Amino acid sequence: MRIDKLLFCFVMAISPLHAQIYKWTDSNGNVYFSDKPHPGAEKIELPEVQTFSSPAPSSESSAAMQQEAIEASTDYAMTILAPKDQETIRNNQGYVAVNVQLEPSLKANDKLQIIFDGKALGKPQATTVFALQNINRGSHTIAVQLVNEQGDVLKTSPSVTIFMHRPRVGMVPQTRPSQTP
Numbered sequence: 001m002r003i004d005k006l007l008f009c010f011v012m013a014i015s016p017l018h019a020q021i022y023k024w025t026d027s028n029g030n031v032y033f034s035d036k037p038h039p040g041a042e043k044i045e046l047p048e049v050q051t052f053s054s055p056a057p058s059s060e061s062s063a064a065m066q067q068e069a070i071e072a073s074t075d076y077a078m079t080i081l082a083p084k085d086q087e088t089i090r091n092n093q094g095y096v097a098v099n100v101q102l103e104p105s106l107k108a109n110d111k112l113q114i115i116f117d118g119k120a121l122g123k124p125q126a127t128t129v130f131a132l133q134n135i136n137r138g139s140h141t142i143a144v145q146l147v148n149e150q151g152d153v154l155k156t157s158p159s160v161t162i163f164m165h166r167p168r169v170g171m172v173p174q175t176r177p178s179q180t181p
Contacts (some may be wrong), residue, residue, distance in 0.1 A: 009147055022047065076146055077103045078157045083142070085160040094135040100128040100144050100157065109149035115156070117141055124151075137166045 022034050022041035082099040089096055111124035117140055124147050143159035
């Protein structure tokens with residue numbers, strides 16, 4: 001019984017794909033199209049649907065690109081010097097300076113991208129010092145990615161976790177006027 005229902009659904013789904021189209025013009029010159037024959041209608045033959053098959057990517061070129069990326073990524077040693085992992089930062093403005101140690105120096109078109117809480121922050125830059133501002137209090141992760149001029153990630157530093165402490169509104173004790181006799 002289930003196969004009958006499945007077969008019925010299949011036939012109903014593909015039947016409109018093979019419907020004929022008819023065209024006719026009435027006495028006022030209006031052109032009509034229908035899937036049902038009409039007196040004086042002509043049958044329209046539709047061209048085949050245009051399809052496109054993309055060529056398979058050559059394994060040699062993609063393998064060469066992957067090998068080049070691996071070679072480029074193994075050329076660099078990258079670590080975050082400051083802030084240290086699990087460091088607590090107390091800063092009223094939410095300022096954090098990130099210093100990256102990179103050996104050897106950046107190549108001509110390579111840049112560094114800061115990754116803050118898993119998202120790219122700002123644009124890639126060619127310096128190893130980042131100034132993060134107005135960071136909300138709480139726990140955050142920071143990492144740095146080495147990217148080429150096409151934006152491909154060549155290497156990612158180990159991430160560090162920081163804890164930002166900022167005073168909240170209302171923490172300053174309120175002063176009361178002195179009582180006079």
